[in-house]
Amino acid sequence: MDPNAVSPESFNAVNLFLRADWVVKLVMIGLALASLWSWTVILDKLFRFAALNREANRFEDAVASGRSLEDIAAEAGERPRHALPRMLQGALKEWRDARGKGSVAEGQAAFLIQRIDRVLDTIIARESQRIEEGLGTLAIVATASPFVGLFGTVWGIMHAFQAIALQKNTSLAVVAPSIAEALFATAIGLVAAIPAYIAFNAFSTKAGKFAARLEGFADDLSTAIQRRLAERV
Template identity: 50%
Template sequence: MAHDMSLWSLFLMADWVVKAVMVSLLLASVWVWAIVFEKMTSLRRVNRAADGFEDRFWSGGSLEELFTKEGEQPSNPIAAVFGAAMREWRRSSGRTMTSDLAVTGMKERVERAMSVAITREMDRLERWMVFLATVASAAPFIGLFGTVWGIMNSFSAIAGMQSTNLAVVAPGIAEALFATAIGLVAAIPATIAYNKLSSDLGRFAGRLDAFAAEFGAILSRQSEAAAADPAAPVPARQPAEG
């Protein structure tokens, strides 16, 4: 008697445990693709926003005006880092900078504020990355569990029928192996996406670190100038460099 070996039939004929494994892996695969599209869209958006912000930052405009427009309520990670540094610098610049120790303390507070902002923004961007890594590593083993369970049931059925005919054995084995195939379908895209997104996120984190280092140097120079000549007004414009 011929058996229907279509994928849908293999699913319907599978044991309920194997069916549960297949369904969970299919749902994980759908969620993986949703995360991939969301992360790719987010990274493109934040990189475009960072390009625009850095153009405005290095245009030589007023730091105070830029902070008022974009730093107080930042809409992208790099503006959030800028806003955190400016808030701490404004609080510190209200004090009298008459010693190297005061300038050093201000620099440390600004750097710490930017570091916290970078960590917070990267945590938001890296959300669900752990899920991708989990699916990439665990999905093949979950599929393998479904396969082992299915093969055990197949051997039990073979023993009951007391027949080793290939036509009798093949459907059960195919149902079991189908679970492993679905596990690979979920794991392979998750692995590729995790590696690609991790690389992109690492580059963006490096971009935030570079901006923080450059902006910290600018604020440090301004604070040192204010400490050297307390009567002089603190400059409000950053040099058009970079």
């Protein structure tokens, strides 16, 4: 039996890869690595956002329970990893510093609120940047993979035309393997790009919602501090 004969087994994924030109092989390997990279980011983001929202729910419930904010902040430890307890501790630190210098006058109260808002905005900005890490990777894979796969397709088709020229045979059996290899490169590009594109949009939305949640918590903290100031006037 001719080893180069075309059969149904010639078109499975393994044989398509093994028979491919070295350039097409490099394209396939690169796209497979890009897909693996994007799936690593996807799984990390899935678990991270689930943990962030779960901890945020728990902490917001504790704050809404009516307990002392100082007690809740103390329970979070000295260096909490979650943004919400860090925001609470930052706001209370500014409050304690202002109270330690004596009574807060009306002008000083406005300045205190501004300082607290700056502290909270800084924490929100850093947390937003942290939760958006990896989204750039997904964007690159989503946008570049189809074009890389298309390059492999074009190269494979060129290889098919070379086979026609060398063998002086235009039968489908001559060009089918090379064309299949080219289309397989495109398929791998789409397999890498589609999940990355969907995940990028989904996680961008989640990141925006979480940032809005932090901003809402910051507004509540500012309101709580203003209420304390009003009660002490």
